[in-house]
Amino acid sequence: MLHATTLILCLILFNAALIAVLLTRPAITANRGGKILAFVAIFCLPVFCGLLGVSREMGRAKTTTFCLSCHTMEDYGKSLLVDDLTHIPAAHFQNHLVPADEACYSCHTEYAMFGGLRVKLYGLKHLAIYYLGTPPAPDKIKLYNPFNNRECLHCHLGARSFEEGVVHNADPATLPAIKSNQLSCLSSGCHELAHDLAHLKGAKFWKEGL
Amino acid sequence: MLNTNALEKRLRFAGVCVALGLLVEALCLLWATPIAFVIFVGIGGLLIFIGIVVYLYSLASTFSVPE
Numbered sequence: 001m002l003h004a005t006t007l008i009l010c011l012i013l014f015n016a017a018l019i020a021v022l023l024t025r026p027a028i029t030a031n032r033g034g035k036i037l038a039f040v041a042i043f044c045l046p047v048f049c050g051l052l053g054v055s056r057e058m059g060r061a062k063t064t065t066f067c068l069s070c071h072t073m074e075d076y077g078k079s080l081l082v083d084d085l086t087h088i089p090a091a092h093f094q095n096h097l098v099p100a101d102e103a104c105y106s107c108h109t110e111y112a113m114f115g116g117l118r119v120k121l122y123g124l125k126h127l128a129i130y131y132l133g134t135p136p137a138p139d140k141i142k143l144y145n146p147f148n149n150r151e152c153l154h155c156h157l158g159a160r161s162f163e164e165g166v167v168h169n170a171d172p173a174t175l176p177a178i179k180s181n182q183l184s185c186l187s188s189g190c191h192e193l194a195h196d197l198a199h200l201k202g203a204k205f206w207k208e209g210l
Numbered sequence: 211m212l213n214t215n216a217l218e219k220r221l222r223f224a225g226v227c228v229a230l231g232l233l234v235e236a237l238c239l240l241w242a243t244p245i246a247f248v249i250f251v252g253i254g255g256l257l258i259f260i261g262i263v264v265y266l267y268s269l270a271s272t273f274s275v276p277e
Binding site for chain 2: 005008009012013015016019020022023026027029038041042043046047049050053054056057060061065066069070123124127130131
């Protein structure tokens, strides 16, 4: 990731140098070579740099540190380190069931067409609220829609632990209901313990993760 | 047809806009905070866009047929 940033910065510097040449000697655009140089420096390279930069920023926006950089998210970050693996986020984060550096995004994206784009737009909305509005208290934050099983099944579908799980197969109707999103994975009595902010104060934390 | 001075002026303006936009984008790439993305797109992207539009417009004006 750092190398990508360095490469983009080098390209930007190169582009800036070409523009500086044009600014100091605009007369060179009178001939064909100068025209091509201007086209590359003022059109091609800036567009290319911009696209690379957006791609880099989009990649950065998926990282756990990015999500947790807002104060509102601090408690959610702590909940990843609770020393109790019945907490779904903690179990996933601490056991690397999701990439640790993209923990938030892995579960809170939408694995559907334009889902990534939709959650990025949500992110922009969150930014606007954070900087221009009044951010809600962490425990008042709610999902826009109930958590869709599709996000869990993106990884768990076909996994032996899921398909052959004792509880999942206790009733023959359970597994189809989960797969069709009629029975939420987060239903009471199932995997209901997500970011349990209410009990964070008295919780023990995984020290190695701090 | 535009005279050379006007064309150079527009090219210079476009170059300055693009260079400023690139500078903003470079700074945002080094500044890893959520607001950096908004500045990257909102200010850096806008400056580059204005620079490119002015440049393309100056090209189009160069080839316009005089009345």
